[in-house]
Amino acid sequence: xxxxxxxxxxxxxxxxxxxxxxxxxxxxxxxxxxxxxxxxxxxxxxxxxxxxxxxxxxxxxxxxxxxxxxxxxxxxxxxxxxxxxxxxxxxxxxxxxxxxxxxxxxxxxxxxxxxxxxxxxxxxxxxxxxxxxxxxxxxxx
Amino acid sequence: xxxxxxxxxxxxxxxxxxxxxxxxxxxxxxxxxxxxxxxxxxxxxxxxxxxxxxxxxxxxxxxxxxxxxxxxxxxxxxxxxxxxxxxxxxxxxxxxxxxxxxxxxxxxxxxxxxxxxxxxxxxxxxxxxxxxxxxxxxxxxxxxxxxxxxxxxxxxxxxxxxxxxxxxxxxxxxxxxxxxxxxxxxxxxxxxxxxxxxxxxxxxxxxxxxxxxxxxxxxxxxxxxxxxxxxxxxxxxxxxxxxxxxxxxxxxxxxxxxxx
Numbered sequence: 001x002x003x004x005x006x007x008x009x010x011x012x013x014x015x016x017x018x019x020x021x022x023x024x025x026x027x028x029x030x031x032x033x034x035x036x037x038x039x040x041x042x043x044x045x046x047x048x049x050x051x052x053x054x055x056x057x058x059x060x061x062x063x064x065x066x067x068x069x070x071x072x073x074x075x076x077x078x079x080x081x082x083x084x085x086x087x088x089x090x091x092x093x094x095x096x097x098x099x100x101x102x103x104x105x106x107x108x109x110x111x112x113x114x115x116x117x118x119x120x121x122x123x124x125x126x127x128x129x130x131x132x133x134x135x136x137x138x139x140x141x
Numbered sequence: 142x143x144x145x146x147x148x149x150x151x152x153x154x155x156x157x158x159x160x161x162x163x164x165x166x167x168x169x170x171x172x173x174x175x176x177x178x179x180x181x182x183x184x185x186x187x188x189x190x191x192x193x194x195x196x197x198x199x200x201x202x203x204x205x206x207x208x209x210x211x212x213x214x215x216x217x218x219x220x221x222x223x224x225x226x227x228x229x230x231x232x233x234x235x236x237x238x239x240x241x242x243x244x245x246x247x248x249x250x251x252x253x254x255x256x257x258x259x260x261x262x263x264x265x266x267x268x269x270x271x272x273x274x275x276x277x278x279x280x281x282x283x284x285x286x287x288x289x290x291x292x293x294x295x296x297x298x299x300x301x302x303x304x305x306x307x308x309x310x311x312x313x314x315x316x317x318x319x320x321x322x323x324x325x326x327x328x329x330x331x332x333x334x335x336x337x338x339x340x341x342x343x344x345x346x347x348x349x350x351x352x353x354x355x356x357x358x359x360x361x362x363x364x365x366x367x368x369x370x371x372x373x374x375x376x377x378x379x380x381x382x383x384x385x386x387x388x389x390x391x392x393x394x395x396x397x398x399x400x401x
Contacts, residue, residue: 115209118205118213119217119220122183122203122204122205122206123220126202129202
């Protein structure tokens with residue numbers, strides 16, 4: 001019982017640890033750097049506009065949590081974690097799993113389209129070969 | 142054997158990947174049968190002269206720009222057959238395992254309108270065909286899986302098949318697998334109300350060293366096939382199934398339910 005009480009107290013200490021100003025600024029800088037990277041990639045045409053909303057949303061969430069560390073703290077309490085950083089890691093992992101699944105779905109779709117396209121090319125090539133052969137025959141005649 | 146498509150004529154589809162050493166002999170044997178069909182070799186991105194040899198033998202060559210897989214090769218043949226208005230397709234492997242002598246035998250039930258899909262089975266009649274222990278175990282396992290869905294076949298992995306236009310239309314869809322179309326597509330066809338039948342055929346041992354289902358790939362094959370069978374059985378039935386189910390499934394399924 002004593003041990004449980006000590007652990008609960010320890011968790012409270014972690015959660016009530018005052019926010020460090022430089023942590024806030026670091027998080028804010030990383031978030032803004034992510035937004036800048038997304039915009040730069042779009043400008044250089046290395047990232048298509050339709051893939052940006054998810055990254056803009058992530059950047060926005062990071063900016064929000066950097067400015068409102070109290071929300072992150074509440075979130076930490078709600079999910080039963082000990083420190084806000086574990087919450088960030090946990091959410092990050094969830095995000096990575098979701099984005100991997102999303103890209104696997106997109107990849108499957110792209111694979112199907114490529115297969116259909118290759119099949120279409122094969123059929124069209126055969127038809128073209130046939131037309132060319134007929135035209136050559138006509139020319140000979 | 143003619144390279145020109147003609148309306149009303151069937152298509153013999155041969156998917157081939159690096160089959161230059163074996164293809165000419167097979168095409169010669171097919172030509173010797175004098176069958177009124179268009180022979181279509183689907184060259185699945187071969188690095189050898191498969192397509193050129195096929196054309197030289199008077200067959201139509203459909204060349205994939207890169208390797209897509211055995212199932213995709215077959216499907217290209219189906220799509221081509223639909224495009225040229227072929228009433229049926231017979232498919233056979235390029236490695237010489239399947240005997241062109243049996244093509245007419247496979248086709249007969251379709252031409253009589255008795256069924257939509259005919260599988261050439263190595264095991265329906267005693268032919269002396271021998272399969273390795275692991276593959277034989279796999280065959281029995283998937284025969285059992287097919288039976289769970291009411292499909293009684295003895296050779297669910299046979300690539301020697303005849304298909305009518307209804308099957309072609311179903312198999313030309315996006316659900317058809319690019320790699321191994323076996324029990325999963327049989328389940329899809331059966332659920333769509335298409336009639337499946339087996340006929341006994343003679344099969345020669347494959348001269349290829351590796352098979353689609355051999356070695357470590359067999360583990361992947363079992364996993365993938367079970368998942369595909371589950372997916373096929375849980376999808377909505379194809380429209381053909383709904384219209385045909387009203388006609389009564391008992392008569393239609395008689396052949397597929399014949400004792401294995």
